[in-house]
Amino acid sequence: MKNAWRFFLIGECLLFVFALWQLVHNIPLVILFFLGVGSIFIVTKKENEKKRTLQVIGAIFIVIALVNNFAIWLMLLFAILFIGIKGVEISGVQLFQKNWLKKKKIMMVETIEPTAHASEKIKKTWIGDSRIGSEIFEWNDIVLSIVAGDTIIDLGNTLLPKKENTIVIRKLFGKTRILVPAGIGIKLQQNSFLGTVTFEDEAIQLKNEELIIYSTDYDDSQRKLHILSTNCVGEIEVIRV
Structure with missing residues (x-):
């Protein structure tokens, strides 16, 4: 169990580094991300009527920057697959006989030798x-x-x-x-x-x-x-x- 979670954490860390690398090489996304972080950070120190609106806008900027990063989707896919399989193992269902x-x-x-070609669909x-x-x-x-x-x-x-x-x-x-x-x-x-x-x-x-x-x-x-x-x-x- 510990080895499996260690593998999961290492995989997620590597994908996170990949995500950072992709982010810093995409200038528009970097600008959008830091605008979002800056909006949230600044408004937390102020008390005014527009505070919640600016926080929402900042959060939207951050989300847009992240969802346009392919590595973030890989992290989510890897997490879903790993947690799903570990959940099946913990529940005792023998979905796979081996890892x-x-x-x-x-x-x-x-x-x-080649023959006349025909269409085919392979699973x-x-x-x-x-x-x-x-x-x-x-x-x-x-x-x-x-x-x-x-x-x-x-x-x-x-x-x-x-x-x-x-x-x-x-x-x-x-x-x-x-x-x-x-x-x-x-x-x-x-x-x-x-x-x-x-x-x-x-x-x-x-x-x-x-x-x-x-x-x-x-x-x-x-x-x-x-x-x-x-x-x-x-x-x-x-x-x-």
């Missing part, structure tokens, strides 16, 4: 185990949106088309591992607030930075893989198999 933060999403991708999951690749299918670009957890994408049995293929990963927290066969040129484009990139035996730390890196055989390869990954806190590792 969802420790579950890994494994994708074993195996493909066939995506944010939390829990799932596996792609129990059946052989035609290669399609992969797009993943995950709240938290570890993700493994295995392209070991994949024959990619002779073009630039794409994998898009959007995640708040967790580790991502991508297994890529030899002979495929790789371009990795990673955005992280706080994270680590491991690529061709090189570990690179990111602190609110974007990294674009290429494999040594990228220009000469007929089959290419473009990985676009965005996360708040976590690690991405690209491994040759």
